[in-house]
Amino acid sequence: MMKRAIQRYFRFRKPFFVVIVLISVVFSLQFFNSLVHHSLPLEIFDNDNVDTNKVIVDIKIQKCFRFGSCNKSPGWDRVSKPLNMFSKSIMIYDYHLVVKREQINQANRIMTDFQLITNPAAPKGDGWVQESYENLISWKQYTNTNSPTFESAQLIREVNILFGDKDLHDSRTQWDFQYQELPMPFNSLLPVHLSLFKLSRSEEQEYIQNFTNFNVLKREGNIITEKPNFRIMQVSDLHFSSDYEVCDDRACKSDTKTLKFIEDSLESDDIDFVVITGDLIDQFKVKDFKSVILKGLAPILRKKIPFIFTFGESDSNEFNNKNANIIKFQILQFISTLPNCYNYVPNQENHVHGLTNYNLKLIRNQNSVPSAIFTVLDSESHKIDASQINSLYRLNKDLPQNIFKLLFFHYPLPNFRPTGKFKLIGSYNEKHQLNTKTSHSYRDDIVNCGYNVISVGHEHENDACVLSEKHHPETKESLNEAWLCYSGITGDSGVTKLNEDFDRKLRVFEIIFDNKRLISWKRSSNKRIGFDYQIIHQLI
DSSP states (O other), rough: OOOHHHHHHHHHHHHHHHHHHHHHHHHHHHHHHHHHHHOSSSSSOOOSSOOOOOOEEEEEEEEETTTSSOOTTTTEOOSSOOOOTOSSSSSSSEEEEEEEEEEEEOEEEEEEEEESSSSSOOOOOSSOEEEEEEEEEEEEEEEEETSSTTTEEEEEEEEEEOOOOOOOOOTTTTEEEOOOOEGGGGEEEOOEEEEEEEEOHHHHHHHHHHHHHHHHHHHHHEEEESSSSEEEEEEEOOOOOOEEEEEEEEEEEEEHHHHHHHHHHHHHTTTTEEEEEEEEEEGGOOOOOHHHHHHHHHHHHHHTTTTTEOOOGGGGTTOOOTHHHHHHHHHHHHHHTTTTTTOOOOTTTTOOSOOOEEEEEETTTOSSOSSEEEEEOOOGGGGOOHHHHHHHHHHHHSSSSSSEEEEOOOOGGGGGOSSOOOOEEOBBBSSSSSOOOTTTTTHHHHHTTTTTTEESEEEEEEEOOOOOEOOOTTTOOEEEEHHHHHHHHTTSSOSSOOOOOOOOOEEEEEEEETTTTEEEEEEEEOOOEEEEEEEEEEOO
16 A cells, blocks of 8 residues: 555656756756865966976867766876866866877977867968867967977977966966867856967077076075166055956956056066065965966066065965965965076975065175175964074074165064054054064064064055164164065955055165165055155165
8 A cells, every 4th residue: 555655656746856856966066066176175286397308299188077087098197177177067077188298309299389269260370280079179280300490399398277367367488378268068168278388499498597597596595686776566465366357336346457557567667576475366266376376477477577475364365274274385386486486485394484484685796795685474374483583583693784684574563553653654544453473572683683674564554664763761862773664455456444445555665776775665556656755774
C-alpha cells in the first residue's frame, strides 16, 4: 500500500521533481564557479621573471573540466589563469592558454605574434596562421630561425593574461599589450587581455645589460644622479580597483582621473623618483591584483621613472583577511619584478617588522658619500616597532649628519596629533585619535638618527606639514625639530568622509644641491598647480 502511494506520488510529480533537480544543479554550479575562481587564497603567478634564453614556439587553447584534473601535453606549460576566470556565467569548463617553450638555440620556428579575436579576417600583415576553437579564433605569426630577418624579429618570450576594464594598460618595457573582450560560452563577453613579452635577438644584449646594471644599483640601494636638483614625488592612498568607474547619485569616481593626475604631475614637475606610501590598490575591490597594479603604475612605468612602494592596510585588506600576509608577500613578489622598481623580497633571516623596509642612498657625481638617503618602512598593523627603530640606528651610525634624510611610511606616528599651539602648513582636518601601538618616543629616535622629515599617508583629508619641535627649558630655543608631513589622498576612487569633494593631492620634495636646501610642495588634482611651498631643511 505504502509502496503504491509513493509510486503514484512521483509519477504525478515527476516533471516538477526534474525542474527542482535542474535548479539545484544550476545553483550548485554557480556556487562552485564562485568558490573556485573568486575565493582562492593564493595567487598562482605567471612567469614574471622572463628567461631570455627561452622562446615560445606555439600557443594553444586547452579546455578543462572545472572540477577535475586536466592533463597537459608533454612540453607544454599552462599560463596560470584561465581565460574565463571571472566569468559570471555558469561554466563547467575552464579555457586555458598553454604555451610550448624551447631554448632559443634549439628552436627552428618561433612565434612573433599571437592574437585571440572573433573576426575571421586576418590581422594586418603577412604570414598569419589561423586556428579556430569553438567561438574563438587565434591568429599566429612565426619566423624561421634561418630567415634573413631573424635577428630583428620580435620573438615572444612570455605571455601574461590580464583582467580589467578599458583603463587597463601594461606599460612594462618590451611588453605588447592587447586590449580586447573575448566571447565565452553562453554569450559571456569578458574583458580578458593578453600581454606578450617580445625581444629580438639584436636587442638581447642591451636589454640584459640594462637589467644587470639596474639590479646592481638595487642590490646596493643606490640612486645615481648628476642633476643639480633631485625631485621625489610621494603618492599615497590611490585605491585602484578592477572597475573603470564607480558611480552613485552624486558623482562618478574614476581611476582614469587618478592616472591622468599622476601622469601630468610627473611631466610638470620633472620627477626623478616616486615613493608610493601605501593603499596602491583596494584589495576587496580587486579581481586580479597583478592587472590592477599594472594599471595603477602605468604612468610611472611608461616614463621609466624609478620608484619604491610600501604597504598600507588596503593593499591586502589587512584587518579583514586571514590571508593578508600571504597576499602581501605575493604583491611584493610581483612588484619587485617591475622595471625600475627598487623593492625586493627580504630574505628569511630578516627579523624587521613588516616586509617593505628599505634604505636608498642618493649618490651624486659618483661620490662615495651619499648626498641624501630615503628610508621606507612598513607600518604593518598600524605601527612602527622597535626592530625598525633599531635598524634606523644601525644604518645611520656610519653616515654623516650633514646630508638630507627623508623617511616614508603609511600610518602616522602618534606625534602626528600635536597638542597646544603648533606650526603647520596645509590642511589638517582629521583629528580623531590614532589607532596605533607605536611609542611616542620613536619620534625622538628618528630625529636623533638625523631625519629632517617624516612623510605619511593614510589620513585622506590631511595634507599638512606639522612642525614637530621641542624647546630648551630655559632659553626656549627650538631643538630636535622635524617636519611631520602628509601627502593627502591621491586617488579619486578613495573615500573622503568629511568633504566628499576634497581635492586630491600629492606631495613633491626637491633637493637643491647648490643651495643645500630641501623644499616641499603639493600639487592639486583640480587646479593642476603646485602650492604650499616650504623649506624643510637647510644644511649649514
